[in-house]
Amino acid sequence: MTEKPVAVLALYPSAQALLDAVPRVRERGLGRLEAYTPFPVHGLDEALGLKRSPLGAMVFGMGILGAFLALVFQWWTSAVDYPVRIGGKALFSWQAFVPIMFEVMVLLAAFTAGLGMLFLLNRLPWFGHPILHTRAIAAITRDRFALAIEADGGELDVEAAREALAAAGGEAVEVVHAYTAPEGKRTVFPWREVAGVLVACIVAGVVTFYGIRLFPVLPPMGHMEVQNKAVAFRGMRSPVAGTVARGHLPLPVADVGEADAVLVNPLPRTPETLARGRLRYEQSCELCHGPLGQGKTALSEAYQAQPANLQSATIRDYGDGRLFYVVSYGFSNMPGYAVDLSVDDRWAAVHYVRALQRSQNAREEDLP
Amino acid sequence: MSHEAVLQALEPMPLVEGEVTPASLDDQVLAFPERKPPRAWFIAFAVTSAIFLVGVALIGYSFYRGVGVWGNNSPVFWGFPIVNFVFWVGIGHAGTLISAILFIFRKRWRNAIARFAEAMTLFALACAAIFPLIHVGRPWFAYWLFPYPNERALWVNFRSPLLWDVFAVSTYFSVSLLFWYLGMVPDLASMRERTRSKFRRFFYTVFSLGWRGSSRNWRHFEKAYLLLAGLATGLVLSVHSVVSFDFAVSVVPGWHMTIFPPYFVTGAIFAGFAMVVLVLAPVRRIMNLTNLITMHHLEVMNKVILAMACLMGYSYFMEGFTAWYSQNIFIHHIFARYVTGPYGWAGILTLTCNVLIPQLLWVRRFRRSIPVMIFVSVAVTVGMWFERFVIFLVSLHQDFLPSSWGFYKPTLVDYGILLGSFGLFFTLVLLFARMLPVIATTEVKVDLPGSQPVHQHPGDHHD
Amino acid sequence: MSEGTSPAARVLIPLCLVGLAGAVGTYVVAGPERFFINWLIWFLFLLTIGLGGLFIVALEHTVASLWSVPVRRIAERLSGLVVGIVPVALIALFSLPVVFPWTHPEAAAEPMVAGKLVWLNIPWFVARMVISLILWVVCYRFLAGGSLRQDETKDPAFTLKARRFAPVVLIIFAFTLTNVAFDWISSLEPLWYSDIFGVYLFVGTFLAGLASTALGVAYLDRRGRLPGLRFDHRYNLGGLVFAFTVFWSYIAFAQYMLQWYANMPEEVFWYKDRIEGFWWYAAILLALLHFAIPFLALATRKAKGNLKLLARIAVVVLAAHFLDLFWMIFPVLGPEARPSWPELAFALLFIPAGLLWARWAMRRGADMPVGDPRLEAALEFRL
Numbered sequence A: 001m002t003e004k005p006v007a008v009l010a011l012y013p014s015a016q017a018l019l020d021a022v023p024r025v026r027e028r029g030l031g032r033l034e035a036y037t038p039f040p041v042h043g044l045d046e047a048l049g050l051k052r053s054p055l056g057a058m059v060f061g062m063g064i065l066g067a068f069l070a071l072v073f074q075w076w077t078s079a080v081d082y083p084v085r086i087g088g089k090a091l092f093s094w095q096a097f098v099p100i101m102f103e104v105m106v107l108l109a110a111f112t113a114g115l116g117m118l119f120l121l122n123r124l125p126w127f128g129h130p131i132l133h134t135r136a137i138a139a140i141t142r143d144r145f146a147l148a149i150e151a152d153g154g155e156l157d158v159e160a161a162r163e164a165l166a167a168a169g170g171e172a173v174e175v176v177h178a179y180t181a182p183e184g185k186r187t188v189f190p191w192r193e194v195a196g197v198l199v200a201c202i203v204a205g206v207v208t209f210y211g212i213r214l215f216p217v218l219p220p221m222g223h224m225e226v227q228n229k230a231v232a233f234r235g236m237r238s239p240v241a242g243t244v245a246r247g248h249l250p251l252p253v254a255d256v257g258e259a260d261a262v263l264v265n266p267l268p269r270t271p272e273t274l275a276r277g278r279l280r281y282e283q284s285c286e287l288c289h290g291p292l293g294q295g296k297t298a299l300s301e302a303y304q305a306q307p308a309n310l311q312s313a314t315i316r317d318y319g320d321g322r323l324f325y326v327v328s329y330g331f332s333n334m335p336g337y338a339v340d341l342s343v344d345d346r347w348a349a350v351h352y353v354r355a356l357q358r359s360q361n362a363r364e365e366d367l368p
Numbered sequence B: 001m002s003h004e005a006v007l008q009a010l011e012p013m014p015l016v017e018g019e020v021t022p023a024s025l026d027d028q029v030l031a032f033p034e035r036k037p038p039r040a041w042f043i044a045f046a047v048t049s050a051i052f053l054v055g056v057a058l059i060g061y062s063f064y065r066g067v068g069v070w071g072n073n074s075p076v077f078w079g080f081p082i083v084n085f086v087f088w089v090g091i092g093h094a095g096t097l098i099s100a101i102l103f104i105f106r107k108r109w110r111n112a113i114a115r116f117a118e119a120m121t122l123f124a125l126a127c128a129a130i131f132p133l134i135h136v137g138r139p140w141f142a143y144w145l146f147p148y149p150n151e152r153a154l155w156v157n158f159r160s161p162l163l164w165d166v167f168a169v170s171t172y173f174s175v176s177l178l179f180w181y182l183g184m185v186p187d188l189a190s191m192r193e194r195t196r197s198k199f200r201r202f203f204y205t206v207f208s209l210g211w212r213g214s215s216r217n218w219r220h221f222e223k224a225y226l227l228l229a230g231l232a233t234g235l236v237l238s239v240h241s242v243v244s245f246d247f248a249v250s251v252v253p254g255w256h257m258t259i260f261p262p263y264f265v266t267g268a269i270f271a272g273f274a275m276v277v278l279v280l281a282p283v284r285r286i287m288n289l290t291n292l293i294t295m296h297h298l299e300v301m302n303k304v305i306l307a308m309a310c311l312m313g314y315s316y317f318m319e320g321f322t323a324w325y326s327q328n329i330f331i332h333h334i335f336a337r338y339v340t341g342p343y344g345w346a347g348i349l350t351l352t353c354n355v356l357i358p359q360l361l362w363v364r365r366f367r368r369s370i371p372v373m374i375f376v377s378v379a380v381t382v383g384m385w386f387e388r389f390v391i392f393l394v395s396l397h398q399d400f401l402p403s404s405w406g407f408y409k410p411t412l413v414d415y416g417i418l419l420g421s422f423g424l425f426f427t428l429v430l431l432f433a434r435m436l437p438v439i440a441t442t443e444v445k446v447d448l449p450g451s452q453p454v455h456q457h458p459g460d461h462h463d
Numbered sequence C: 001m002s003e004g005t006s007p008a009a010r011v012l013i014p015l016c017l018v019g020l021a022g023a024v025g026t027y028v029v030a031g032p033e034r035f036f037i038n039w040l041i042w043f044l045f046l047l048t049i050g051l052g053g054l055f056i057v058a059l060e061h062t063v064a065s066l067w068s069v070p071v072r073r074i075a076e077r078l079s080g081l082v083v084g085i086v087p088v089a090l091i092a093l094f095s096l097p098v099v100f101p102w103t104h105p106e107a108a109a110e111p112m113v114a115g116k117l118v119w120l121n122i123p124w125f126v127a128r129m130v131i132s133l134i135l136w137v138v139c140y141r142f143l144a145g146g147s148l149r150q151d152e153t154k155d156p157a158f159t160l161k162a163r164r165f166a167p168v169v170l171i172i173f174a175f176t177l178t179n180v181a182f183d184w185i186s187s188l189e190p191l192w193y194s195d196i197f198g199v200y201l202f203v204g205t206f207l208a209g210l211a212s213t214a215l216g217v218a219y220l221d222r223r224g225r226l227p228g229l230r231f232d233h234r235y236n237l238g239g240l241v242f243a244f245t246v247f248w249s250y251i252a253f254a255q256y257m258l259q260w261y262a263n264m265p266e267e268v269f270w271y272k273d274r275i276e277g278f279w280w281y282a283a284i285l286l287a288l289l290h291f292a293i294p295f296l297a298l299a300t301r302k303a304k305g306n307l308k309l310l311a312r313i314a315v316v317v318l319a320a321h322f323l324d325l326f327w328m329i330f331p332v333l334g335p336e337a338r339p340s341w342p343e344l345a346f347a348l349l350f351i352p353a354g355l356l357w358a359r360w361a362m363r364r365g366a367d368m369p370v371g372d373p374r375l376e377a378a379l380e381f382r383l
Helices: A015-026 A044-048 A055-081 A094-121 A136-140 A158-167 A191-214 A256-262 A271-289 A298-302 A313-317 A320-329 A343-360 B003-010 B022-029 B039-065 B080-104 B108-135 B139-145 B161-194 B198-207 B215-248 B260-286 B295-325 B329-339 B344-362 B370-397 B412-435 B441-446 C007-030 C032-063 C069-079 C086-093 C111-118 C122-153 C157-188 C197-222 C231-262 C265-274 C278-297 C307-333 C341-361 C375-379
Strands: A005-012 A032-036 A145-150 A171-177
Touching (some): A015 A032, A015 A158, A032 A044, A055 A094, A094 C231, A158 A171, A271 A298, A271 A343, A320 A343, B003 C157, B022 B441, B039 B412, B080 B108, B080 B161, B080 B260, B108 B139, B108 B161, B108 B295, B108 B441, B161 B198, B215 C231, B260 B295, B260 C231, B295 B344, B295 C157, B329 B344, B344 B370, C007 C032, C007 C341, C032 C307, C069 C122, C069 C231, C157 C307, C197 C231, C231 C265, C265 C278, C278 C307
Antiparallel strands (some): A005 A145, A005 A171
């Protein structure tokens, strides 16, 4: 083979022998020194003149970053994006955020330590290093200690290196050549085998998928089936077929226009009615229409929805019957609430909506 | 005692027995995966796999019929699954303590047992992870636990300790896996060079990442290992504390005791060490590793078990005393129920197994006796499972309103799934012993007599 | 060097006398309550340093730790405080009827407190304190006294005996220290309870012991009285301070977070009184001194072995421990109470007295346990 020699190495029988040899070889100045050992040897780093690993600072930095990111994320999701008050605690309940902050800090720090060490600092995995294809590597991973003189950019004086290593007590001196893969195989990494495994997985998955559909092993679980759509109303829960719930008699009108013209609010406007209407409004309507009916709420922002502004002049001009019809059967994207709210509840809600409208459009006579 | 005998007793015990060189170590430990396993291994594997598969079948049955096949009911909504989860997570802590904390404290005796113990951590966590997954009732929605932007515009509840659990246990699992795997890389490199099978060589080549033992690599590797050990130490404390927060942040009488975090961590280390002793005592004999995992190792682990038993005794005493001191009638009632009433037998069993029986280990002869230490370890394992049973289930079955009181009766499915988790654990242990180096040969080589140079550089102060 | 006329004593003794005058003045002017609260804080501060030293010695024997043998004598000397503290403890007992609410007849009226009176009553309280003091002195005489005797006899049998009985000392320590926490600090507000409180005081005690030991090591090392002490020993000492700083923070946070989360009125009032208004700043300072500063300062490997830095951080840790006790105890005087001249007077009394005692203690026996058969191996210790 006429590949360039990249290093000359020799084996030493013990860590002590290696450590003694290093200064003697180093002073010859024949190239960069590298040692290969089956386990870390105390004092070797200093003898070779290696600098401290920067991993500590990297890990510390990433740990702090992890804690900070976790804190910001928890704060933003719990106090800003969708503020939810849990157990009466403050929105920025940092005490409750600390455990996850700690865990994410450890997670990021640990992965920096492990993967940073491997990928960044050690440049592993790497299967092409010349030393992996020498005779010596078997002994190195077992119980021998190797010292190698590597070409430091320039030419390697192989003879001088051999002599220096042997003089310092080395045995089994070997010249290391740049590694080229044997004919027919371009790299050490077995791409073909890996591809084969992937193909096998895909085939197995496809076969299983269609096989299960042909031969269902478990019957479809009844309690997980999609619910039947309601036929008549656009309600959210379908009542039992063929029944009419109490308080839910069907309306004697055909469309919204007729409702507007014909229907009249049967409930008196008393504090009890308004309180009932307010309760129903807060439970069912406020989510989209807002506390004052203006239609701009957190939910409407999140869904880019356009609930009607109940304070608008158009809606203020609607008759009570029209409001009632829309509450019952819905309008455009709004679902109807006929199956959720009884007739009286809906009329009470209409009273409350009127009160809301008046609150924002009061006349001078309304003042005491 | 004579002067010489005293000096002998003060000598530090040797880490290995007999003549052990790096080469003989490799031949002894790394040769296992290369040999065909004995028939006993196959029999054991068949038994544990069968038990595991029974557990899997019962889990499938639970999915099919629903959670109602378990004993969980009002008022004890949290039944066996939570007990099993905390039990298994606890067992995992010993492995990390041995491989991380003892490394930080430079206790060399940990080298021979660290690999096995850390593997047991991972297997215990795998067993633990089953239970939160199946007990949510709709496991196909389990991914809802992770904060991802979704069409419901909802985020997870970060203020809930159940969610802290998700982060803590998954962090613990991934960091432990990373730590365990990285430690194995040099050993896999050794196996790569030893093996003659082409398939095995491919497998070891890939997983050893091309490790070659260069000093430049060792330098970063050692730093990473030390940092990971330090971080894992933090995890040992925090993970079981977060698990304890599941209970301690509530107002349920008997749960809201501030000592829960260190008490749970102590209990975890306790149960974990007992499991390690329980597994290693027979394994070292079966795999002929008695010169590497010596009686000294077992004795030291038993001392740790004894120390933890004393700490558990202290915790139980503090719990009892503070329960009385609080003058809170609900807490008084629950603590009385721990040792009297329908579940009183469980509380007495817990105290006996966790505090009384380990006191046997004060006697040096018992610390070094295999039958005694196996008896103590089994007692501790049982006792620690029942401790979780007592704390979680007894507190729930008779809390504030007497009208809510009820009785908890676990079903056969509950027992079967618990048994199945043991089956999974031991199956994984058997697979590990068969396929991977059970002793961290590289780490043991570091401290063999004669391994390290005696005369280092004159200025070796590291200042 | 003759005692009493050394330059240090010439400064410390007058300061001490000024402090004494101030303390008496506090009793007369500010009231016995103020006097006894201060006395209590300083009593506990010095007691925990002594107990911390005792714990370090017992722990070292129990785990047969090798690296700490050269510095064990310093911890042994510190543990002598459990003897020196006896007069302070006896005076502290006079605070019971003044400061502790359960000694007052109204306590019997409050049902939650009345139930505790079978434990919290003066005779039983005093008995517990006296028994604890006796036990501590016995343990001290056994461990530290035995070690001093071993200096002369060079008999290795003591080391074996100490190793065997040190676990018993640890058990005694666990229960007596928990008792100190519950009796002297927690019962100042008898409605409150927290069963981690013993552990909490333990971590602070251990840290105080470690910090004082580190200061002692720095003091002796600067005078060349610890030959053979290497980076490896210093690193372990610094590492322990670092690790237990983290552990203290974990325990402190656990107790706080759990009581914050459940928000039960009978528990959380204790914290509420200590994190509102003025005390919020004290709590922030506590977090800084007890966690942030020692953690960041000792994070790197080099820092842990740097004895000068460790000595400075030890002062910070001791100040933090004092602040911890102060923050727990002082608010009992009421939400309007603020530290002022009485606190300064007591500091002038106890700090010089403590330093004088420490100077005296640092002269007892050899600076290293020269009779210990493992001393030579310990000095060769490598990480």
